[in-house]
Amino acid sequence: MKSLILNGGLGIRLRRIVDNQPKPMAFVGDRPFLEYLILQLKEWGLKDIVVCIGYLGKNIQEYFSDGHKLGVNIYCSYEIEPLGTGGAIKQAESLVEEENFLVINGDSFFDLNLLIIT
Helix, strand or coil: CEEEEEHHHHCCHCCCCCCCCHHHHHHHCCCEHHHHHHHHHHHCCEEEEEEEEEECCCHHHHHCCHHHHHCEEEEEEEECCCCHHHHHHHHHHCCCCCCCCCEEEEEEEECCHHHHCC
């Protein structure tokens, strides 16, 4: 099953803290917040990840590349202009072949175990 991580927002409220990065690239400890999400997906066995990117998305792509350093496969879906949640998912449709997929926000963390739920 593929996962989509939505990262297209402008991050206006965090701009003074993370002024040259998209919000999910804000460091928490020694790594960007987005890396924690990717590692959590990997822990759940979800290694095919579509990163939906918009504002300063190039920074996300440069940092994570194709995901091989983290042991996952990362694919990028670019928003030229903000599309909102539904628009970002629709745009990434060509990268998701499965009928079922997981969508999470790149700025939210949920401490749950998908292995139990699925």
